[in-house]
Amino acid sequence: MFDVNDPSYLARCAQLAMVLEVSASPKPGNVDRDHDYPDTTFEHFLASAIGAYPVLELAARSQSGVGALIHASARESLQWQRGGNTHFGAFVLLIPLLMAAGSDTPVSTIVENTTASDAAQFYRAFSIANVRVDSVAEIDLEDPDSIDRILEEDIKLFDLMKLSADHDLIANEWVCGFERTFQCAEMIAENADRMSINDAIVFTFLQMLAETPDTFIRTKFGKEKSIEISKHALEILTGNRDLDAIKSRIHEFDRRLIHERINPGSTADIIIGGLFVALVRGLVV
Amino acid sequence: MFDVNDPSYLARCAQLAMVLEVSASPKPGNVDRDHDYPDTTFEHFLASAIGAYPVLELAARSQSGVGALIHASARESLQWQRGGNTHFGAFVLLIPLLMAAGSDTPVSTIVENTTASDAAQFYRAFSIANVRVDSVAEIDLEDPDSIDRILEEDIKLFDLMKLSADHDLIANEWVCGFERTFQCAEMIAENADRMSINDAIVFTFLQMLAETPDTFIRTKFGKEKSIEISKHALEILTGNRDLDAIKSRIHEFDRRLIHERINPGSTADIIIGGLFVALVRGLVV
Numbered sequence: 001m002f003d004v005n006d007p008s009y010l011a012r013c014a015q016l017a018m019v020l021e022v023s024a025s026p027k028p029g030n031v032d033r034d035h036d037y038p039d040t041t042f043e044h045f046l047a048s049a050i051g052a053y054p055v056l057e058l059a060a061r062s063q064s065g066v067g068a069l070i071h072a073s074a075r076e077s078l079q080w081q082r083g084g085n086t087h088f089g090a091f092v093l094l095i096p097l098l099m100a101a102g103s104d105t106p107v108s109t110i111v112e113n114t115t116a117s118d119a120a121q122f123y124r125a126f127s128i129a130n131v132r133v134d135s136v137a138e139i140d141l142e143d144p145d146s147i148d149r150i151l152e153e154d155i156k157l158f159d160l161m162k163l164s165a166d167h168d169l170i171a172n173e174w175v176c177g178f179e180r181t182f183q184c185a186e187m188i189a190e191n192a193d194r195m196s197i198n199d200a201i202v203f204t205f206l207q208m209l210a211e212t213p214d215t216f217i218r219t220k221f222g223k224e225k226s227i228e229i230s231k232h233a234l235e236i237l238t239g240n241r242d243l244d245a246i247k248s249r250i251h252e253f254d255r256r257l258i259h260e261r262i263n264p265g266s267t268a269d270i271i272i273g274g275l276f277v278a279l280v281r282g283l284v285v
Numbered sequence: 286m287f288d289v290n291d292p293s294y295l296a297r298c299a300q301l302a303m304v305l306e307v308s309a310s311p312k313p314g315n316v317d318r319d320h321d322y323p324d325t326t327f328e329h330f331l332a333s334a335i336g337a338y339p340v341l342e343l344a345a346r347s348q349s350g351v352g353a354l355i356h357a358s359a360r361e362s363l364q365w366q367r368g369g370n371t372h373f374g375a376f377v378l379l380i381p382l383l384m385a386a387g388s389d390t391p392v393s394t395i396v397e398n399t400t401a402s403d404a405a406q407f408y409r410a411f412s413i414a415n416v417r418v419d420s421v422a423e424i425d426l427e428d429p430d431s432i433d434r435i436l437e438e439d440i441k442l443f444d445l446m447k448l449s450a451d452h453d454l455i456a457n458e459w460v461c462g463f464e465r466t467f468q469c470a471e472m473i474a475e476n477a478d479r480m481s482i483n484d485a486i487v488f489t490f491l492q493m494l495a496e497t498p499d500t501f502i503r504t505k506f507g508k509e510k511s512i513e514i515s516k517h518a519l520e521i522l523t524g525n526r527d528l529d530a531i532k533s534r535i536h537e538f539d540r541r542l543i544h545e546r547i548n549p550g551s552t553a554d555i556i557i558g559g560l561f562v563a564l565v566r567g568l569v570v
Contacts, residue, residue, distance in 0.1 A: 002364070008338065012335050012338055012365075015335045015338075016331065016332055016365075019304065019335060020328065020331065023318070023327070033308070033318040033319070034318070034319070043305065043308070043482050043483065046301065046304050046305065046308065046570070047570040050297050050301045050304060050335075051297055051301075053296075053338065054293050079287070081569065081570045082569060196326070196328075197328050284365075284366065284367060285328045285332040285366045285368075
C-alpha cells in the first residue's frame with residue numbers, strides 16, 4: 001500500500017511515532033495526554049513532532065550529515081512551541097533510523113560513518129536544546145572549547161557516543177546497532193495484536209523500563225534510584241499480560257514518579273524509535 | 286520567523302490544527318483525548334491528520350484542482366487508519382484555505398473558480414469517505430448518475446455548495462467567504478491570550494456551537510434538536526468568561542451528548558479551519 005522508502009512516508013511515520021508516544025496514557029512520570037509538566041505540556045510535544053517534518057523528510061533523503069540534521073531538528077522543534085526541549089533524544093534516534101530506512105543502508109553503517117563535523121554539529125544542537133546530560137569524562141559538553149578539540153582531534157560522533165554508551169541509553173543504541181529499538185518495535189507490534197495501540201505503548205513502556213534502568217533518571221537522581229524505578233515497573237508487570245488488570249497500579253506508579261519529579265525520558269525516546277520502526281513495518285492504527 | 290507562504294509551513298499548520306482540535310478536551314459530544322467513539326478513536330484522528338501531509342502541501346502549491354485535492358486527502362486519510370471517516374469536513378475547508386494561503390489568492394476566489402470536474406471529484410471523495418449528509422434536493426448524492434449529470438449540465442462545485450449552504454455549515458463557509466472560519470480564528474487567538482490552548486479551543490467550540498446550530502447534528506437528528514443543543518451550549522456560557530468555572534457543566538453536557546450519540550461534527554470542522562488560520566497568523570503553542 002505504501003512505498004516504504006518514500007521520504008514523505010517515512011517522515012510521517014516519525015511524526016506519528018512521536019505523537020502516539022506522547023499521547024499514550026498513563027505513562028508513568030512522563031508528559032502524556034493527561035499530564036503536563038509545569039513548563040512543558042502535551043501540546044508542546046504535539047507541535048514539536050509536527051513542526052519537525054521537513055528535517056525528518058530530509059533525513060530520509062540523506063546518507064550523511066547526521067549531526068547537522070539533529071541540529072536542524074532540534075532548532076525546528078523549538079520554533080514550533082514554547083515548552084523548551086521535547087524531542088532531543090528522540091531525534092538522535094530517529095535521524096539515523098530515517099536515513100537508514102530511506103536508503104536501505106543499515107543504521108549501524110549510518111552511525112559508524114559519522115565524522116568530527118557531525119560531532120561538532122551535535123554539540124551545537126545540545127546547547128540550543130538545553131538538554132540535561134552527564135558530561136562524558138573526557139569531553140565536557142558544557143565547555144565551548146570542546147568543539148575545537150573535537151575538530152582538532154578528529155573525534156567522530158560515533159566515537160563520542162562510545163564514550164557515553166555505558167551511562168546513556170540513546171548513545172548505547174548507536175553503539176549496539178539500535179538493538180533495543182528493534183526489540184521495542186517487535187514488542188509494540190506484538191502487544192498491539194492483543195490490545196489497543198494506547199495500551200500497547202503503555203505496556204511496552206513498562207516492559208522496557210523494567211528491563212533496563214532509565215539513564216535520564218540516572219543522570220538526574222543517580223544509579224540507585226534508576227534501578228529502584230525499574231524494579232517498581234517489574235513488580236507491576238510480574239505475572240500480568242493484561243493492562244486493565246494493572247491499570248490502578250500503573251496510575252499509582254505514575255503519581256509516585258510525578259510527585260518525586262522522576263521522568264523516564266530515555267525510555268520514552270526508545271519507545272518513539274520502536275514505534276517508528278513498527279509503523280514502517282506496517283503497524284496500522 | 287516563518288515564511289507564511291511556504292507550502293510545508295502551511296501543511297504543518299493544517300496538521301497541527303487537526304491534532305490540536307481532536308486533543309482539546311472536554312469537547313462535548315466529539316472524539317477527544319479522553320473519549321473515543323466505538324469504531325473511531327483519538328488515535329485514528331491523529332493518524333489521519335499526520336497521513337494527509339503530502340496532499341496538504343500540494344494544496345498549498347496549487348491554485349486549481351480543489352475537487353481532486355479533497356478526493357486525495359480523503360483517500361490518504363483512510364490509508365493511515367482503520368477508523369473510517371475522520372476529517373472529510375475539515376478537508377473541505379482546509380484545502381481551499383491552503384490554496385489561498387499558498388498563493389495569496391482570496392479563498393473566495395479559489396472556491397468561486399471551481400469547475401464541474403471539481404464537483405465530480407468531490408462526489409467521488411464523498412463516496413469513499415462514506416460521509417453522512419442530506420442530499421440536496423436537486424442532486425442525489427447517493428446516485429452514481431449524479432456525476433454524469435454534473436458534467437453534462439456543467440455544475441461547478443461552488444454551485445453545488447450553494448445548493449447546500451442553508452443546511453450545511455461547511456457549504457455555507459464556501460458560499461460566504463469563510464466568514465465563520467475567520468471569526469473563529471480571532472476567537473481562538475483572543476481566548477488563547479487568557480487561557481491554555483486546550484481551554485481556548487474548548488471555549489471557542491462552545492461559543493461557536495452556541496451561536497450556530499450544528500448542521501451535522503441537524504442531518505442526523507433534525508433541526509429542532511440542533512437548535513436545542515445550541516441553546517444548551519449558550520446556557521453554559523452565559524455570564525462566564527472563565528472555563529474553570531464551567532468545567533463541571535461542560536463535562537455534564539459532554540456526558541449528555543455522548544449518551545444521546547449527538548456529535549457536533551460540523552462545529553469541530555470550523556474549529557479546525559479557525560485553528561489553521563490562527564496558526565498561520567502566528568498563534569504559537
